Amino acid sequence: MNKKEQINKGIMLLDATEVRNNLSLEETIEAVEQTYSQYYQGKTLLPPVVNMMLDDRDGELDVKTGFIDGFNLIGVKMAAGFYQNEKSYGIPSWPSMIMLADAQTGFPCAAMDGGYITTIRTGAAGAVGAKHLARKNSETVLLVGAGNQARIQLLGLKLVMPGLKRAMVYSPVREEVELYVTEMTEKAGIPVTGVFTKEELKEAAGKADIIVTVTPSREPQILREWVRPGTHINAIGSDGPGKQELDPAILRDAKVVADSFSQTSQIGECQHAIKAGYMKEDRTGLYAEIGEVTSGVKPGRENNEEITVFDATGMAVLDVAAASIVVRRSAEKEGTRYFQMFHLD
Numbered sequence: 001m002n003k004k005e006q007i008n009k010g011i012m013l014l015d016a017t018e019v020r021n022n023l024s025l026e027e028t029i030e031a032v033e034q035t036y037s038q039y040y041q042g043k044t045l046l047p048p049v050v051n052m053m054l055d056d057r058d059g060e061l062d063v064k065t066g067f068i069d070g071f072n073l074i075g076v077k078m079a080a081g082f083y084q085n086e087k088s089y090g091i092p093s094w095p096s097m098i099m100l101a102d103a104q105t106g107f108p109c110a111a112m113d114g115g116y117i118t119t120i121r122t123g124a125a126g127a128v129g130a131k132h133l134a135r136k137n138s139e140t141v142l143l144v145g146a147g148n149q150a151r152i153q154l155l156g157l158k159l160v161m162p163g164l165k166r167a168m169v170y171s172p173v174r175e176e177v178e179l180y181v182t183e184m185t186e187k188a189g190i191p192v193t194g195v196f197t198k199e200e201l202k203e204a205a206g207k208a209d210i211i212v213t214v215t216p217s218r219e220p221q222i223l224r225e226w227v228r229p230g231t232h233i234n235a236i237g238s239d240g241p242g243k244q245e246l247d248p249a250i251l252r253d254a255k256v257v258a259d260s261f262s263q264t265s266q267i268g269e270c271q272h273a274i275k276a277g278y279m280k281e282d283r284t285g286l287y288a289e290i291g292e293v294t295s296g297v298k299p300g301r302e303n304n305e306e307i308t309v310f311d312a313t314g315m316a317v318l319d320v321a322a323a324s325i326v327v328r329r330s331a332e333k334e335g336t337r338y339f340q341m342f343h344l345d
């Protein structure tokens with residue numbers, strides 16, 4: 001098919017189920033790992049995020065764009081956060097959509113639900129972080145947060161840490177923990193136990209080989225003195241100004257790896273370590289970006305004693321990498337829907 005024929009065929013439209021059915025966590029982990037390396041090698045474009053705040057209605061709209069050299073697609077994600085949705089309308093607060101365009105012509109070629117892509121690429125990001133930074137013999141994981149991300153993070157870890165034997169999950173909402181325990185014990189295939197109080201959280205942190213923080217908290221959930229030597233922490237929840245889940249002193253004492261330091265210094269845990277004077281904008285205090293580790297330029301974990309932190313704020317190029325897989329697979333399938341927006345003679 002030539003370019004004109006492709007354009008006339010229309011824009012591929014994919015709903016959440018179609019996206020889900022055409023993307024596995026295994027292949028997303030592989031794609032995310034490769035994309036991190038390409039980001040480090042300067043083979044991607046990741047312009048700054050456009051953030052429009054609509055304070056009068058407690059909402060925001062983020063526009064994230066990315067390009068990966070060698071891919072024939074460029075992408076845009078429109079991700080909204082309208083925090084009164086649940087209360088006012090009984091609908092989710094985080095709608096999002098990904099649009100892809102042909103990287104040779106700029107013509108749009110696909111539009112899809114962005115929710116699952118965000119979920120799965122973030123689960124994959126956590127898996128890649130743990131693969132390179134957690135102790136190989138890690139057996140116990142603590143998830144701080146019992147929502148959407150806490151679920152995919154555990155499934156991702158299960159794929160890359162074959163020795164994982166048990167999980168513990170904390171949330172301030174008891175019912176969420178109970179639901180998670182029932183659901184994820186079955187889905188992850190390992191025993192999951194609930195952590196209900198701050199006192200229990202402290203104890204659980206001291207037993208964990210891997211801690212994953214996945215809440216929208218704005219204050220530390222995990223304190224420095226709770227974390228034992230050799231622990232790896234995936235800091236996932238903090239992806240906006242003011243968001244925070246870790247005591248900055250953890251970053252002071254840890255080997256800190258960022259997905260993209262230009263982002264983590266503004267919206268990740270690094271923002272708070274910088275404010276506390278433990279890190280600097282010039283990268284003082286940062287060990288590496290994850291792409292340096294996945295490319296083999298710098299080693300990941302080097303011994304069983306160091307505390308490691310992967311500060312992952314999410315990158316649009318990960319959305320593009322995952323969405324490209326979905327488009328490739330859907331193009332081969334009967335019944336994929338197209339909308340003819342352009343009619344070129």
Ligand SMILES: NC(=O)c1ccc[n+]([C@@H]2O[C@H](COP(=O)([O-])OP(=O)(O)OC[C@H]3O[C@@H](n4cnc5c(N)ncnc54)[C@H](O)[C@@H]3O)[C@@H](O)[C@H]2O)c1
Pocket residue numbers: 118119122144145146147148149150171172173176214215216217218221236237238239243312313314315
């Ligand atoms: N880094 C990334 O790429 C990336 C991608 C997706 C989501 N996120 C972030 O991850 C976080 C979790 O997302 P999710 O989709 O799992 O949300 P969710 O609403 O499904 O789950 C959030 C969990 O955190 C708990 N929680 C809420 N406020 C808390 C607080 N102040 N202290 C402790 N626990 C609290 C909730 O009870 C729930 O268990 C959000 O901050 C989101 O923005 C980051």
